[in-house]
Structure formats: C-alpha cells, structure tokens
Amino acid sequence: MQFNKETPIYIQIKDVVYNAILSGEYCGGERIPSIRDMAVSLEVNPNTVTRTYAILQEEGVIENQRGLGYFAVENAKDVVLNQMKDEFLTVEVPLFFSKMERLGIPMEKITTLYSEPKKWRKT
Amino acid sequence: MQFNKETPIYIQIKDVVYNAILSGEYCGGERIPSIRDMAVSLEVNPNTVTRTYAILQEEGVIENQRGLGYFAVENAKDVVLNQMKDEFLTVEVPLFFSKMERLGIPMEKITTLYSEPKKWRKT
Amino acid sequence: MQFNKETPIYIQIKDVVYNAILSGEYCGGERIPSIRDMAVSLEVNPNTVTRTYAILQEEGVIENQRGLGYFAVENAKDVVLNQMKDEFLTVEVPLFFSKMERLGIPMEKITTLYSEPKKWRKT
Amino acid sequence: MQFNKETPIYIQIKDVVYNAILSGEYCGGERIPSIRDMAVSLEVNPNTVTRTYAILQEEGVIENQRGLGYFAVENAKDVVLNQMKDEFLTVEVPLFFSKMERLGIPMEKITTLYSEPKKWRKT
DNA sequence: GTGGTCTAGACCACC
DNA sequence: GTGGTCTAGACCACA
Structure with a gap:
C-alpha cells in the first residue's frame, strides 16, 4: 500500500482499520488480521x-484475547x-x-x- | 510567546508573519523586524x-536587502x-x-x- | 574532504551528490548514505x-522514507x-x-x- | 540603479566602473566621480x-590624488x-x-x- | 547594524 | 537505526 509521506504511517494504518470497521468489513466481535498479517499485506514493519493496535485498544475499539489475536x-x-463525529463537530x-472567515x-x-x-x- | 508543541515553531512563526501582513501591520514594501529582534520578541533562537524568513522569501512574500534586512x-x-485561499479550496x-461523507x-x-x-x- | 572556502559547504555537498548520481554511484530508487554517515565521511556537521538533503528533496532528486533514510x-x-543542462544553456x-563580446x-x-x-x- | 541580489554590491559597482572605462566614458588620466557622487547616483551607501574604489586602486586601475579625487x-x-581577458581565457x-563535457x-x-x-x- | 553559514549537542517522533 | 527540530554560540561578509 501507498502511504502519504507527511502523516505517520501508524496513523494512516489506524484510518485503514477505522474505514474497515465503518464499511462493515470488520464487524463487532469478529477477529481482525494479526499484526503479522496486517504488516505483510501493508508492506510495513510489524x-x-x-503501535496502531495498541492505540486502537486504548481507544476501546479493539480488544486482545491472549493467544487468539x-x-x-x-x-x-x-x-x-x-468518536469521530464528536471530534469532527467540536474541533x-x-x-x-x-479559517473561512479569515480568508473571506x-x-x-x-x-x-x-x-x-x-x-x-x-x- | 507561547507555541503549540505539536507543530514546528518555524511554521508557527510563519503564521505570525502571515497574520501581521494580512492585518496590515507589515505593509507592502515596508521593513519587517530583523531576525534578531524577532527572535528576542518571540523568545526563540535566531x-x-x-528558517522561517528563508521560507517566506522562497514563497515570494518577503525580500532581503543586503545589510538592511x-x-x-x-x-x-x-x-x-x-496562496492561502488556493490551498484552502483545493486541499x-x-x-x-x-470526512463529512464518511461520517454521514x-x-x-x-x-x-x-x-x-x-x-x-x-x- | 576538503571544501572550497568561498562557496557554502552545503552547496558543495549538493554537487557531491549530483556527481554521484551522474556517475551512477547512486542509482534511481537506491538508498543514499544517511545524514549521519554522510556527515562523518565528509567530516562535516550533520x-x-x-540542509543539503532538504534542498535536494525539494528539487525532486531524492525522497525520504520515514525511518529508513x-x-x-x-x-x-x-x-x-x-536541470543542469537547462541552467547552463539559459543562464x-x-x-x-x-562577456566574450565585451572583451572583443x-x-x-x-x-x-x-x-x-x-x-x-x-x- | 538596480542591483542583482546575489553578488555583492561593491562587486557590481566594480563592473560599472570597468564598463565605463571600456566604453571610453572614463578615459585614461581623467577624473572619475567622487565617492560621494557615485554613491548618490547609484543610491548606495558611500x-x-x-570599498570598490579601494579595490580598483589596488588593481592599479585608478589612482587617488589627495584632495583632488x-x-x-x-x-x-x-x-x-x-586583466579581464587573461582571467577569462585561463579560468x-x-x-x-x-562543464560542457560533463553535460554532454x-x-x-x-x-x-x-x-x-x-x-x-x-x- | 544586517543576514548567512557552520558547529556542537540535545531531544523527539518514527520505523 | 532513521530524519526533524531546536538551542547556543561562533565567525564571516556586507552595508
């Protein structure tokens, strides 16, 4: 996969997971790809x-089940x-x-x- | 002056100059503060x-006159x-x-x- | 390495890289020495x-891959x-x-x- | 007068004098403008x-007669x-x-x- | 006085 | 390991 050079890759991966969840590809309760598989498919360092998974876990979006993934x-x-809606509307x-106003x-x-x-x- | 910790200081200084220009504080053809003065007033390293001034010069917003500033x-x-309008509307x-669409x-x-x-x- | 005292070192390093590219030492898509390595081998401050690499990147001659070099x-x-040809012929x-004409x-x-x-x- | 921003002004003034001599405007033995007049006409600091005149004097192109100019x-x-021919042909x-050869x-x-x-x- | 360049050394984010 | 940023302090050319 191609990554934008400006924003950190682990952030871009977060968006990948987000989108997969929003689109229904990863449904609630289902297993998502292992770190290793994800790394391979994105051609990225595990x-x-x-790092991405750790953040997502902290956000309460995914959970780890030892030995299962x-x-x-x-x-x-x-x-x-x-979460996204709230951040979008308030920030x-x-x-x-x-910015619109400043630029007229x-x-x-x-x-x-x-x-x-x-x-x-x-x- | 207080700087946001996330974005580089030299970028934030760029915005300071931009705003000073937009507000009419620095008018076309007028001299802007010397590097040293600006550094002192912003409590930043010269x-x-x-770096900021070099970028602004490259952008064609300011010019240097040798020995004068x-x-x-x-x-x-x-x-x-x-420049700002263009970047805003196209990016x-x-x-x-x-993002609006993705969030419905x-x-x-x-x-x-x-x-x-x-x-x-x-x- | 020895540097000419008149022109800035970072410009001379640019020429070093240019020549390495023209001579085929650095081929397209290949990694070039890290900033630190280059600094050591040229006996220069990182x-x-x-600075040189930043300019070369802006010129579109080299690219950065986060964390890799x-x-x-x-x-x-x-x-x-x-780029060089154009500058030579037009400038x-x-x-x-x-100058030839002025000197007859x-x-x-x-x-x-x-x-x-x-x-x-x-x- | 308009000056190129890259090369030092005192060098550009040197070229002005050179050209005036080559064109016959300043003939051998004749007085050239005083430092003050020159500075005024070029809109430059005396x-x-x-500095320019000092260099020209050192090169043996002009002489100073105390009190006369x-x-x-x-x-x-x-x-x-x-002098110019020699430097041109040998350097x-x-x-x-x-450079021609390097660029093919x-x-x-x-x-x-x-x-x-x-x-x-x-x- | 002005800016331009360079060094030394530090801290940080990212991979 | 990589580059990106910042500070401190120095020297120089130029006007």
Whole structure:
C-alpha cells in the first residue's frame, strides 16, 4: 500500500482499520488480521502495526484475547462513529469556519463546491 | 510567546508573519523586524527565525536587502491571501467534504452550525 | 574532504551528490548514505548535510522514507541532467557570450581553444 | 540603479566602473566621480563605493590624488582589458569547457546558439 | 547594524 | 537505526 509521506504511517494504518470497521468489513466481535498479517499485506514493519493496535485498544475499539489475536469490540462501529463525529463537530468544524472567515470565503462558496462533486471527489 | 508543541515553531512563526501582513501591520514594501529582534520578541533562537524568513522569501512574500534586512514585497497581502485561499479550496475543503461523507453528516448540519456562531466562535 | 572556502559547504555537498548520481554511484530508487554517515565521511556537521538533503528533496532528486533514510528518485539521473543542462544553456551560456563580446573575443578563438584540449583540460 | 541580489554590491559597482572605462566614458588620466557622487547616483551607501574604489586602486586601475579625487590611470583601458581577458581565457573558459563535457553538450550547440543572438542577448 | 553559514549537542517522533 | 527540530554560540561578509 501507498502511504502519504507527511502523516505517520501508524496513523494512516489506524484510518485503514477505522474505514474497515465503518464499511462493515470488520464487524463487532469478529477477529481482525494479526499484526503479522496486517504488516505483510501493508508492506510495513510489524512494529508499526503493533503501535496502531495498541492505540486502537486504548481507544476501546479493539480488544486482545491472549493467544487468539485481536477482535473488534461488540459495538465497534458505533464507538468509532461517535468518536469521530464528536471530534469532527467540536474541533475540526470550528477551525474550518474560522479559517473561512479569515480568508473571506462565504458559506455559499462552500455549498456550491459541495454540490459539484467532480470538483473535490477523487473517485 | 507561547507555541503549540505539536507543530514546528518555524511554521508557527510563519503564521505570525502571515497574520501581521494580512492585518496590515507589515505593509507592502515596508521593513519587517530583523531576525534578531524577532527572535528576542518571540523568545526563540535566531536560527529558527532565519528558517522561517528563508521560507517566506522562497514563497515570494518577503525580500532581503543586503545589510538592511527583510522587507515585505510590494503586494505581500495579495500574495499571502491568494496562496492561502488556493490551498484552502483545493486541499482542505475536499478533505473536509470526504470526512463529512464518511461520517454521514449532511451539508445542512454544517450550514446550520455556521448560522449559530456562538456554537463555534471563540470570541 | 576538503571544501572550497568561498562557496557554502552545503552547496558543495549538493554537487557531491549530483556527481554521484551522474556517475551512477547512486542509482534511481537506491538508498543514499544517511545524514549521519554522510556527515562523518565528509567530516562535516550533520546539520549541514541535513540542509543539503532538504534542498535536494525539494528539487525532486531524492525522497525520504520515514525511518529508513533518503533514496534517489527513480529517474534521478535524468532529473539532475536536465536541470543542469537547462541552467547552463539559459543562464551561463548567455553570460559567457556577453562577456566574450565585451572583451572583443571572437567565437573562433573559443573553438580553437576547444580543439586543443591540453590547453584547458586538467587530466 | 538596480542591483542583482546575489553578488555583492561593491562587486557590481566594480563592473560599472570597468564598463565605463571600456566604453571610453572614463578615459585614461581623467577624473572619475567622487565617492560621494557615485554613491548618490547609484543610491548606495558611500562606504560601499569606498570599498570598490579601494579595490580598483589596488588593481592599479585608478589612482587617488589627495584632495583632488580619483583618476583613471593613463592606460586604464588596456589594464582592464588585459586583466579581464587573461582571467577569462585561463579560468572561465576551461571551466566552461569542462562543464560542457560533463553535460554532454557538443561545441556545435554552442556555436549555433551564438549565431542566433536573439536567443541570448538581452538588448 | 544586517543576514548567512557552520558547529556542537540535545531531544523527539518514527520505523 | 532513521530524519526533524531546536538551542547556543561562533565567525564571516556586507552595508
């Protein structure tokens, strides 16, 4: 897999797991790939995956069962979704608004852009 | 001055200069504080300011006159504004949109929040 | 290594890397010496090499892979060659010509000198 | 007057004087502008002109007559011309040739460029 | 006075 | 191990 050079790889891997959970690929209670497998499939050092899993565990998104591997928690999807939504609405959105104002960009400009997906969507 | 610990100081100083230009404190053609003065007033090592000024010069926002110091370019304000606007609309806005979609937040939610400044404005 | 005192060391290191790339010592995609190793072998402070590598990266000649080191880009040789050629033909050659004219030296004089390598070649 | 930002101003002033001598504006034995006048007309600090004149005097191109000012030496034009020619042919030309070779640029390319003045002449 | 460069040494994040 | 950042302090060229 290709990684962005600016943000740490272990963060980008976190996003990979997040997306897999949100998309339903990893369902609540199910086992997720072992550190080793994940490292191989992403062509990354296992230490890096270890770091990601440790963070996810601390966040309560996955759990470790000794000898069996890592599992998504029962309500993983909700946990992730709520956490991200909350952070987005209370932190990122205000920053976004204040930058808009500083640059003198009106809300209409934003909504217009949004209604023309080809302008911003990669897929 | 207090600096955020996460982003490099020389980047934060860049923003300081940017804001001073946008606010009209440093006008086009005028001299900006010498590296040493700036370093003292920000309580930072001169090398760090040197780095910031080098970047700003490369960006075409300030110029050096040998032995005299650095000067804001004639149309500094426009240069900064356009540069920031461009980066915002082509990089940050698309990221913002795609995160919105991933979290299933509709555009209406955003516009509603925007029309209630008390919810996001600090001042 | 010995450095010319007039031009900055970090520029001279840049030339060292350029030549290593042109000579095929550093091939496209290969890793180049770490900052510390390079600093030791050139008997220079690591900071100085850091500066050189930063410039080369900005020029698109080398890339960084986090935690692994710097790598010559795939087509490094071409990039360097084109860059140098372009700069030579558009900057140095015109300066050369105008100086020739100012000194009243005819082109024939130059071509004659060129055809007698012993007059100018060191080897 | 506009100065190039890269090379020291006192060097550029030296070129100004050189050119004035080569063009016959300052003839052998004649007085050249005082330091003060020169500084005013070039919009430069007098110290800078002082430095230039000191160098020119050391090179034997101008002389100082106490209380009267600076004068171009009798055969100033020859002195300058020979000096520049010599330095050009023994230093710059060899460097030029070796760079040509390193970049794989044939002599024909150079002569072709030379015969198309619009490509390199500013005037 | 100005900036430009370099060294020495330190701390940190990342892999 | 890797590079990225920062500090402290020095020397130099330039105006």
